[in-house]
Structure formats: structure tokens, C-alpha cells
Amino acid sequence: MSLYKITRERRSQLWLRIRRNWQLYVLLALPLLWLLVFRYAPMYGAQIAFRQYMPAIGIEGSPWVGLANFERFFNSPKFAPVIINTVVLSFYSLIVFPIPIILALSLNQVRSRLFRSSVQMITYAPHFISTVVIVGMLYQFLHPRVGFTATLANMLGQSPPNWMGNPGAFRHIFVWSNVWQDMGFNAIIYLAVLTTIDPALHEAAVVDGANRLQRIRYIDLPGLLPVAMVLLVLSTGRVLEIAFEKVYLMQSPLNLGVSEVINTYVYKVGLLSPILDFSYSTAIGLLKGIVGLLLLIAVNHAARRLTENSVW
């Protein structure tokens, strides 16, 4: 059989398979249409970062300006602080990733079912509280006059701290309130992985005289590492995105110096300022994509160097 014939036969087989499943493509049609309109059309529209967008003319008619919008951002006094704030806040958010692992390892040791499920239930309840409410709670709890910390400080004869008004405390409050909210929820995955570890390993270790801490160190922890690294790298990809809602709520004129990150700046330039600058805002947004990608590569690299596990 000639090559031509083979390819033709293959092609007709392919066509047969497609035709046989035509109803599956009908099911897929609506989701694909949605994907095109709401996800890929904006990617096409992102070209306004390289144009000077004029609302009256539309995207395609607006003149090309090359990298002018990017240069403008590089030369802006906002450039360095915004990038630094974004990177620092992201890294800080990432380095607390072992906490849910510790929680899972610790819960895994508990023998009483009741105690274990109570602790689990309580620690992951805060996950379901909305960001607005969490930040509202922070304001109330840390209120310099009527908050819990103020009451406590008064009882101890100290002057009440004003953490929400203190720019130096912004990053700590942001990250540790995240830990408070999500450690229990994030521990779920690790607990599930722990149940897949072969009990024979523990049995052998006990026979060899290993204590519980040693078994955690040499059996449980290595068992969690691959999943932990994958999750770490994946959350790196998302860390720049998720931050917006909470950072924006926690911003005040006092802490803007440390709390202005790329996403909040993009929003303000694009939709809040008196002169809306769509092109400039889009350019900064694209830059965020690049920062995110670099961050991802850095974390993946670190994960591979340290643990020999990585996503790619």
C-alpha cells in the first residue's frame, strides 16, 4: 500500500470517528462558544496594550504605538514599588505553605476519632467566610479602641496597638489572616494523601524501633512531598490573581506604600481614575502575566533543587 493510500485511509477513519461522535460535539458547542467569547476574545483584545486605544474608533482602528505604554510604566515612579510589593507579598504568601502540612501530619497522629474530626471541622470552617467579612473582622478584631486586641491590651495595662493603621503590619496581617482562614482547608488534601501511604512502612519502622517523630520525618513527610511541591507550584501561578480582592479591601491611604500591587494598580488606572487609560492599564496587566510566569519558573526551580520534585 502506498503512503498516499495509508494517509487517505487514516483520514477517512478520523472523519468516521468524528462523525460517529457528532452528538458529543453538539454538547461541547456551548462551552466552546463561551470559552471563545469570554476568555479568548479578551486575549485578542489585549493587543490594545500596544495601541493607543480610542473608544470612538474601537480596538482595530486605534493607532499602534509599539511599546510606548510599557515604557511609560517603566519610567513611572510607581513602577518599582508596585512590582516590589507584588513580589514580596506573593513570596511571603508562599513561604507559609508548610503550615497546612504540619497540621495534617499532626492530625494524622490523633487516635481519637471524635477529637480529630472536631479539630478538622473547626479549623476549616473559616474557609467559608467571604473575603469582605474576613477583612471586616480584621478591622473589628484589631480595632484600636473597641477591638479584641485593644481590650486585651487594656487588661494587661498596655496601650492598645493600632495594627490596621500601621503600614509595617500590613503584610503580616494579610498573610497570617490567610493562614488562619485556610490552613484547615488546605490540610484536607494532605490528610487524604497520608491515608494512601502503605501501612507496611510504618509497621517495619516500628519493628526497627522508630518513634513517632521519626516515622513522621522519614515516612509521612517524604510521602507528602511530591503533592506538596505540585500544589506549591500551582498556587504560585494563582497567587498574583487571588490577592486582589483582599488587598484592595485592606488598602488605606496609610498603607498604600506597601499595599499597592499590580492588580490593584491596574484596576485604579483602568477603571477608577478620572481619565480612564485602557491601553496603559492593559499593558501593566500583561506585565503581571510575565511576572507571574517568572515567579512560577523560580518556584518550580527551587522545588526541584530542594526536593527533586517539580511540575516540569
Added chain:
Amino acid sequence: MASMTSYESNINQVNESAFDRFFMMGNTAFLLVITVIVLLPLVFVVAASFSSAEAVIAGRVILWPVDFSLLGYETIFEHSKVWNGFANSLFYTFFGTIFNVTMTIIAAYPLSRQDLVGRRVIIIAFIFTMLFSGGLIPTYLVVRDLGMLNTRWAMILPTGIGPFNLLIAITFFRTTIPPELHEAARIDGASDFRIFRSIILPLARPIIAVLALFYAVNTHWNTYFQALIYLKDQELFPLQLVLREILIQNSIDASMLIDIEDLKAREGLRELLRYSLIVVASVPVMLLYPFVQKHFVKGMTLGSVK
């Protein structure tokens, strides 16, 4: 899981060293501390919400209501803006979740079929949106050009399919429905539509529950970002945006406090109101949570471990 636990306790009964006993005590103490840290702010907020305005502003509330009062709740219930936001959030969450789940299921089933030509490319096209997006403004422009700004559509249609949720659903179909089932149904003369309706949908109930939960809580009830960019009209605001005004931006309109002359009492009620509002806003999801907890855990594990 259960077998491992009982097996473990067997070993431990036999030879529990002094170190291990000490370690377990430390471990229990550690977990108790964590639990207290998580509970403390929650208990404080609930306690304050049931206290009197004077006790709240004097900073006398710690872990128990002081001068028990329902004034904060009564004030909220009279406030139409909060109720309007509540109703809007219910609307967006209900219809939005139906839309999300439908779209995800009808996309996930075909994409779970190994014999679908082009499924890899389509899956990658979805995953790619996790790594890169057009950004805030280009998305805003699309929504604007579709004429959806400041309409309820803007709260529902752009949310569509979450790539992570799609992957969970694909994994579910791939692991729970054997390919032979399709073959058998095909031989019996069933079309793909028929298979989907009569076999797949009934089997998909657990994954539908998980997806509904993820979308309802994470995409709709708890977010405010979409509303912030797309909505201008106060009448359309979801609860979270109303909460933001009251909890964060400090704008409680005077009509809520109109009966109170005394400035100090007014200030007290303002604080009290916030606590009550935090409780009211979180209760619906919290009530749901014990019932759906198992599904949530299943969904998380399904998406990540497999």
C-alpha cells in the same frame, strides 16, 4: 483508612515508648492551641454581636455577650439595603450556579471520552486560561460590547467554566464510568444524547453536588469583584458589595441610626451593627456547611490527588 487506624492503634498498644507518649501529649496540646486560635475571633464576633452597644464600645466584650441585646440584629433587619443585597446574592448564586454546573458537565463528559477527536487540544485550551488571561480591561471591554454592563447578566455569564472545576469533573467521569459502558449502550442502539441523559447524568450526582458547592460558595456568594467592576446600580448590588460599604468603607447611612440622638450611642450602634452583620452574612454558608462537608472533602481530593 479505617483499617489502617485500627491497625496502628494495635501496634501502639503493644509498644508505646515514653517518648511516643510524651510526643502524643505535645501533639494534642498543639492541636488544642490551633483550635483555640481559630475559634477565638469567631467567638469574639458572635459574642459582641449579642452584646449591648455600650458594652461593645467600652471594650468590655471578650468571649461572652455582655448585657445581652438583639439591637444590632433588629437594626439590620430593618435595613432594606442589606435585604436587597441578600436577595440579589441569592439570585446570582442560584442562577449562576445552575449555569456554571450545566456548562461544566456538558463540557466535561465529552472531554472525558477517550474516543473524542481533538479532546487534548480543547482541554489544553481550557487549562491555558489558568495561566494566562487577557486581563481586566480587555475582559471588561468584551462585557461592555455585549451590552451587559450594569445588568444581571454580567454577574452570571462571564463566570462560565472554572478550569479547575472542569478538570475535577473530567477526572470524575474518567474514573467512575468505564468505557465498556459506552460500548454496551452503543451496541444497544443508544445515541450519545441518550447515554448522556439516561446513564451519565444519574451517575454524575456526586460530582454535580461538588461542583454546585464550589461554584456557589467560591464563584458567587463570597465574591464581590465582578460586581465591583460591572455594576453601577445600587439596586443590583450583591450582599458582599453592601457589606463592603458598611464594614470597610464605614458608610452607614444616617437613616439606620435616625432614632438615636446621643452621639456616643450612635457610635456604639455603628460598631455593634458591624458585628451583627458579619454574623448574618456568614450564617447561610455556615449552615450549609455541615451537610455538604463530605462532598467538599471528596471534591478537593478528587481534583488534587488523582
